[in-house]
Amino acid sequence: MTSSPLLTFAHFVNTKKDWFAKSLDMSSGVPSHDRFNSILKHIKPDELERCLLAWLTKLHEITDGQVIAINGKTLRRSYDHKDGKAAIHMVSAWATENHISLGQTVVDAKSNKITAIPKLLQMIEVSGALITIDAMGCQTEIADRIITEKANYCLTIKGNQPTLNKGLKAFSLKHLENDFADVEVREFQSNEKGHGREDFRSYYLCKVPSELRDAARWRGLKAIGISINNTTRRSGDRIDVRYYILSKYVSGKRFASAVRDHWGIENSLHWKLDITFGEDQSRIRKGHANENFNTLRRTALSLLKQEKTAKCGVKNQRLKSGWDCDYLAKVVFAA
Secondary structure (H helix, E strand, O other): OOOHHHHHHHHHHHHOHHHHHOOOOOOOOOOOHHHHHHHHHHOOHHHHHHHHHHHHHHHOOOOOOOEEEEEEEEEOOOOEOOOOEOOEEEEEEEEOOOOEEEEEEEOOOOOOHHHHHHHHHHHOOOOOOEEEEOHHHOOHHHHHHHHHOOOEEEEEEOOOOHHHHHHHHHHHHHHHOOOOOOOOOEEEEEEEEEOOEEEEEEEEEEEOOOOOOOHHHOOOOOEEEEEEEEEEEOOEEEEEEEEEEEOOOOOHHHHHHHHHHHOHHHHHHHHHHHHOOOHHHOOOOOOOHHHHHHHHHHHHHHHHHHOOOOOOOHHHHHHHHHHOHHHHHHHHHOO
16 A cells, blocks of 8 residues: 555556657666655655746746635645654645645644744745635734735634734624724625525625734734625524734725635645545655655646646546546646
8 A cells, every 4th residue: 555656656657658758768667666666755845846836837827916825734644653753744835826736845743834834935936926824824923924025915813813813803893783884894795505505705804903902913914804604504504704814905805715715725725635636545654755745746736727628627637647648748748
């Protein structure tokens, strides 16, 4: 089980040797799966990340000013009890409009996402983008780094920032009662039906109120946001309220899009990696092999999502790439 993906690597290259020989020197033959394992185990993940991202962005232009969602994911079967190695936790950046993975970094076992996110922000180009991060990454140091990188932030506020969270709740309760009659507000509503449920979502964006405690600690803070999701199901109604801080006073529609697009990293990246690529079942775990193989999976997913001629899902695109060398060239070289 441990070496099966790398064994598949070797088998695939053997069956497609003539195709690979068009671009690579194959005079020494195809490396064994042990050689692939050794290479992936020893390559520095940051260097592989930079090389693949440079190639990917050369093939497919990244849209300026888009939402970049940053979120974490645990590689559940990357643990190794024998060596006392815990499961690896990765933090990834996802360009929500282009559906391209911009980079990832490993959360150090002795640290957490708070230190990993600034490192990731330094690795990738984010200037002009709107960076969205969940509550775990809502820290003044991270907000400061985003502004330093000439980007803007939309950060989720929860209990880990108690003073700010309490102030936003009080502001929300006060002004929702009279439909924000006393303050300037930008808003947006949407109504969606499907899968046995109906979602009515309301988004409100206001400039930072002067009385908001703790606001001065946040570099570049310009606006506060509220999203209210009223879900109706057969089992009953549910209301979810979330609070945000932003470094740019955007339109209500832009704020709504940023909130919705953030969760695209779960559906478009993490879910696809698990279901289509079987990432959570992978037992590759020696050296840097698990981080590097994860980078290869995300790069493959990004390439497949950019190929639009095949009218099928990612799973069938993968199969078609294995069967059809012409289609494989479209995916790999945007030919």
